Amino acid sequence: MAQSAAPQPPTGAKIKTLNGAVVRFAGDSGDGMQITGSQFTSTSALLGNDLTTFPDFPAEIRAPAGTLYGVSAFQINFSSDAVFTPGDAPDVLVAMNPAGLKTNLSHLKTGGLLIVNADAFSKANLKKASYDENPLEDDSLNAYHLLSVDIGKQTQAAVKETGLTSKEAGRCKNFWTLGLMYWIYSRPREATIKWLEAKFAKRPDIVKANILALNAGHAYGETIEFSHERYEVPSAKHSPGTYRNISGNQAIAWGFLAAAELSGTEIVLGSYPITPASDVLHELAKYKHHGITTMQAEDEIAAVCTAIGASYAGKIGLTTTSGPGLALKTEGIGLAVCTELPLVVLDVQRAGPSTGLPTKTEQSDLLQAMYGRNGESPLPVIAAYSPGDCFHSAIEAVRIATKYMTPVILLTDGYLGNGAEPWRIPDVDYLPKIEVKKHTDPEGFHPWLRDEETLARVWPIPGTPGTTHRIGGLEKDYNSGNISYDAANHQRMSDVRAAKVAGIAKDIPAQSLELGKENGMLLVLGWGSTFGAIREAVSRCRERGLDVAHAQLKYINPFPENLQSLLAGFDRVLVPEMNMGQLVKVLRSQFMMPIESYAKIEGQPFKIAELETRIRGLMES
C-alpha cells in the first residue's frame, strides 16, 4: 500500500516542524501500552519517518494492577533524519498511572511534556507506587510541562453511546491517549482505524468504541486550550525502495523462510517456548506453506535433538531459544559438532545468570556460544546488529551451516528481537541462492569424505541407495568414519574440525568501518545490538572533531581475516558490550592487544550519551 503525506492540519493551528522526537508511553501492564506504542510506530513508519523502538515490559504477564513492577513501557524515536536508537531521553512521557510516572519520570527531558492520566492517581494507586503525596498536587513536577487529564472519564464519556460496560469502556483509554498524541504530532488516524477493524472484526462494538476514543483524544487536543506546541516530523530521506516496519524477531523468522526458499531445502524447527525467543516460533508456525515444519518440543533438549534428527534426514534443522535454553541444548549442539551436521541455533539473549531478568536485554551468552560445550567443540558464531540485519543473518547462518556441515549459533538479544525499524524490503531476485549438496555417489563412499577446500564432510541422507552408514557422538576414523579410539586419529580429527571452522574466515566479508577511517586514535568496536547507540555516539564525537572510528562485528567466530590488522591501526580500541566484558576477552586472547572494555550490565541498552561521555573521557584525558 502506498501512503500519501500527512493530512492537512486544521487551519489556525500553529505547527512547528521538528527533525524528530522521542515519545515514551508508560502504564500498567493492563493499560495496553505496547499496542499504543506499536500503533504510533506503524503510523509513523507509514508517514516515512525513520524510527527505532524499544518495548520495555515486565516479566509478569498480569502483574497486580498499579504496582511498580507491573509497569509496561514503549519508547519510540522517530525522525526525518536517520535514527539508530530509541533515543536516550524522551521529549514526551505519557504516564497512565502513578507507578508508570514513578518508574519513568527520570527518563524525561527537563522541560519535556508530561501527560498523565489524573483519574488513576487515587490514594490506593499512589500508595502502590510508594508516593506519600500526590505528585500532581505538589511542586515536584515543576521541571516539566505537565498536562494532567482525566483520561479515564474522558474515555467513558466518549464511548458511552456504544453501551459497553464501564470496564470494557475503560480499556479504550489507551486509544484516547493515542488520539491525543496523533494530534500533537500531526499523525493521521486511518492506519490505526484499519488495524482496529481487522483486529476486532468479530466485535464491532469494540471497534467502534476504540475509534470513538481515538477521535475523542484527537478532538481534545484541538478544542482545549492546549498551551503546548503542536508538531510535525516530516518523512526521512530514505533511499528509494519499498519499506515496511519490522522487528528483529519477525525479520529473523522471515530470514529463515527466505533461506528455505533460497536453498530449496525445507527447514524443520524444533523449539520450546522461552522469553524473548518465543515470537520466532510463533511467527514461523504461521508459515507451514513456506517449506517449514515447526514442532513445539517437550523441552529445550528435545527441541535441539529433533532439529538434529531432521538434519540427519536431509532437512535444515533449526532451534530457537534464549540463554537458559542454550545451556540445556549444549550436549545436543556438541553432537552436531561431532557428527558434522548442519544446524542453526538462534539465541535471543536475555539477562542472566540463571533465570535472570527474562524480559531485559543482555549480551552475556557470547562466551557460552563460543566455548560452552564439553570437549574441543568449535563452531561458527554470528551476531545480527539491527532488525533488518536479522533477516540477512538468518540466511547467512543457514548458508554457513550447510556449506560447512556445522552447527552455527546466531546471536541476537531481547532489545533487537522486540525492537522495530523501517526496513527496505530486499529484492528477492537478488538474494544469493544457497547451494546445498547431498551426497548420492556410492563409489568409494564413507560418511567422512571431505571437501578439500572447505573441509566439510559429505551429507549423505537416509533413503539414498548405496550410502547406508552409521554416525554418532563417538570419535571416528578420519579415513573410514568408523569408530576409532586411536590417539593420533583423535588429534587429527580435532585439528580438522578446528581448521574447518577457522577456514570460514576466507568466506566472509572483510571487517569494514561504519564511521571514520583506518589508522586513527580510537576505534570503538561493538557487536550485535549496540550498533545504533555506538554509531550515533561516534558520529557526535566526530562532529566535535574527535578522531574516532566505529566498526561493528558480525562474525565472531571466526573473526574476519583482516580484523587484527584493522585493530592494530588504532592507538586504542574500546569495546562496549552489555555484559562484563566477553568479546574483549576473546579479542585479547586471540590478538594479545591491550583492548579496553566498556561493559555495562543493567538489562537496558546503552544510551548514546553515556557512550559519548566515555569516548570523550578517553580521548580528552
Place this chain on the structure above:
Amino acid sequence: MSKLISADKLTRADFTSDQEVRWCPGCGDYAILATVQRLMPEFGVLPHQMVWVSGIGCSSRFPYYMDTYGFHTIHGRAPAFATGIKIANPHLAVWMVTGDGDGLSIGGNHLMHFLRRNPNVNALLFNNEIYGLTKGQYSPTSEVGKVTKSTPLGSPDHPLQPVPFALGAGAGFVARTVATEAKHQMMVLRRANEHKGATLTEIFQNCNVFNDGAFDKFTARDVKADRQLLLEHGQPMLFGKDRTQGLVFDIKSFALSIVKVGENGVTEDDILVHDEHNLNLAHLLARMQYPAYPVALGVIYSEERPTYDDVLTEQGATAVKKFGRGSLKELLHSGDTWTV
C-alpha cells in the same frame, strides 16, 4: 558398505554391517540382534530406507551392527532424534533402541512425550534392570534393596515398570517379550511393524555380567509355562503347563485373580478373553508381577490413532491448499508497506 538389492530378495546378510559386535560374551543383546536381523528381510523395506536410532548404553550400540542408516545419539534423547528424522522424511522406516537407564531414567521425559505424540516409529526397550556400560549401578527398573556399587546398602528407590509407564503416557501400542524367545519376539516385532504409530516393546534382556539371572524366575525353561501368560487377542487368558490356570476379574477387589479351570465349578468360559483394544484390561495386565501373578507377554495394548508425522504432513498440505505455495516476495510485501 551398501549393496543395491531388490526388496523381494533381501536376506539377513543385507542387514548385517561389517562392524565387529562388541557386547560381552553371553550378553542378551546378541539374541535380540540376531532375531532382528533375521526378521527384517520379511518386511520388504530396503536397508537404505531404514534408520536405526539409539541413545547411550550397551543396547544403544545396536545401530552400528545394522547395515542400514543409523544414528547413535546422546544419552536419553533418542526419541527426540527419531521424531525429528520421521517428521523430516515420513517415508523412512524408523526404529529406535533404548534401555532401562537410557529410556526411563535420563530419557524418561522424552519417551513419555514420544509415546503420547505418536510418531510412526518403533521403539525397543532392552530392560536388564541394571546399568551395564557404566559398570553395574542400579537402574530405575531395579528392585528395592538392590545392592550395587552405588548402593552398597541397597537401593532405596521404588522401581518403575516400563509397560504401565507407557500406557500411562498414552502409548498406542505396548508389548513385552523376552530376548531369548526368538519366535515370540518375532511375532511381537511383526505386530509392532504393522502398527501405524509409536510402538514400545519391552524386551527382558539378561546382563550376564552385572545382573545375571534377573529374569530367570519367570523365564527359565522349567518354570516359564507356569509363570508367564502368553497373550493372544480374542483368546482366553490361560497359562500353566496344562493350561488350566486362568484369569478372571474379581469385582470386589477390582483386580484380576487367578482361578483353576475345573475347580469350584470354573469352566473355560469363565476365563477372561484378551482384548488388545481394552485399555483398562491392559493396565491390569501390565501390572501383573511374579510371584503374585504370571508375567504377561505379547501385545498388551494396541489401538491406532492419527500419527504425529501424518498430522504434520497434513497440516503442511492444508496450508498449501489454503494459501498456495508460499512466495517469499509476497510475504515480504504483505501488510503495511510504503514506497519512497
